[in-house]
Amino acid sequence: MSGRYAVIGHPIAHSRSPEIHAAFAEQFGIDLCYERRPAEPGAFAASAQAFFDAGGLGLNVTVPFKEEACSWVSQTSAGAAAARAVNTIVVGPEGTTGHNTDGPGLVADLTGGCGVALEGARILLLGAGGAAAGVLAPLLAQCPATLVLANRTEARAAALAGRFPGVQACRFSALEPGFDLVINATAIGLSGDQADFLRYLPDDLLADAFAYDMMYGPQASFGAFARAQGARDTADGLGMLVEQAAGAFTLWHGETPDTRLVIAALRDVVAPDPDRRSDHE
Numbered sequence: 001m002s003g004r005y006a007v008i009g010h011p012i013a014h015s016r017s018p019e020i021h022a023a024f025a026e027q028f029g030i031d032l033c034y035e036r037r038p039a040e041p042g043a044f045a046a047s048a049q050a051f052f053d054a055g056g057l058g059l060n061v062t063v064p065f066k067e068e069a070c071s072w073v074s075q076t077s078a079g080a081a082a083a084r085a086v087n088t089i090v091v092g093p094e095g096t097t098g099h100n101t102d103g104p105g106l107v108a109d110l111t112g113g114c115g116v117a118l119e120g121a122r123i124l125l126l127g128a129g130g131a132a133a134g135v136l137a138p139l140l141a142q143c144p145a146t147l148v149l150a151n152r153t154e155a156r157a158a159a160l161a162g163r164f165p166g167v168q169a170c171r172f173s174a175l176e177p178g179f180d181l182v183i184n185a186t187a188i189g190l191s192g193d194q195a196d197f198l199r200y201l202p203d204d205l206l207a208d209a210f211a212y213d214m215m216y217g218p219q220a221s222f223g224a225f226a227r228a229q230g231a232r233d234t235a236d237g238l239g240m241l242v243e244q245a246a247g248a249f250t251l252w253h254g255e256t257p258d259t260r261l262v263i264a265a266l267r268d269v270v271a272p273d274p275d276r277r278s279d280h281e
């Protein structure tokens with residue numbers, strides 16, 4: 001009988017996780033059933049409990065339930081506790097354990113797929129929501145020279161930076177050029193309007209930097225903005241999506257999938273990005 005896995009979120013119809021996990025499973029001849037599990041806001045706990053009561057073996061959690069999942073699980077990994085957010089739940093004899101594979105997924109894509117060196121790098125992270133919270137500890141673990149956090153709502157950036165010694169909060173208007181890597185963890189592109197970047201970021205901020213957009217697909221606009229501002233190279237978040245899924249797959253099945261083939265296959269259908277060199281090597 002195939003093991004049951006799912007991704008829970010709202011909305012969830014857009015999720016690519018089922019096809020990513022199916023492609024990983026094929027690499028190892030693993031028979032699994034991985035479904036999208038819709039849940040209305042407020043219904044996470046009941047839906048997750050019902051899934052595991054019915055024999056579910058693993059659950060991915062996406063927007064808007066990652067923080068709630070962190071309180072719901074029996075225990076959390078150190079990474080999930082630092083992020084205060086869970087994107088992967090593993091069930092075992094000791095109950096449910098919540099993990100966060102988003103940050104490790106970003107680091108894997110940056111250092112692997114994109115070839116960006118993080119040790120000693122000057123890094124700017126834009127945004128202070130759940131995605132930013134999930135990646136700060138894994139980025140810090142790479143020993144960057146500086147890790148600066150900037151957000152539209154400054155108090156949110158200050159509060160988040162305060163949880164991670166070594167992270168400095170900075171207001172958008174006080175940002176200056178000199179970063180090696182600028183990561184967009186805001187939801188700005190969801191409006192499809194690059195004007196918001198223009199409104200907040202100094203003209204030359206991205207000159208010669210590597211610009212990474214956690215977003216992917218037609219709504220991702222940070223890459224085009226960054227190239228127009230003189231960024232040396234850009235990447236979108238498709239690689240992070242596949243790498244965070246690989247982290248979950250390894251937790252559930254004890255196997256490390258080859259992510260390159262899966263990223264390349266998804267690239268053609270989800271987000272053609274001719275400027276992303278790493279996928280065309």
Ligand code: NAP
Pocket residue numbers: 063102126127128129130131132151152153156185186187188190196214215216237238240241242244
């Ligand atoms: P979130 O918790 O809702 O946070 C949204 C962030 O965007 C906040 O910092 C917010 O600033 C900022 N923002 C939204 N609209 C803005 C605007 N018009 N101007 C300036 N700032 C704006 O969302 P999230 O969960 O962190 O996700 C952020 C992005 O990361 C999403 O696009 C998501 O798809 C992406 N993501 C990708 C992956 C992946 O695997 N590739 C994984 C996780 C997340 P305020 O605090 O001022 O409201």
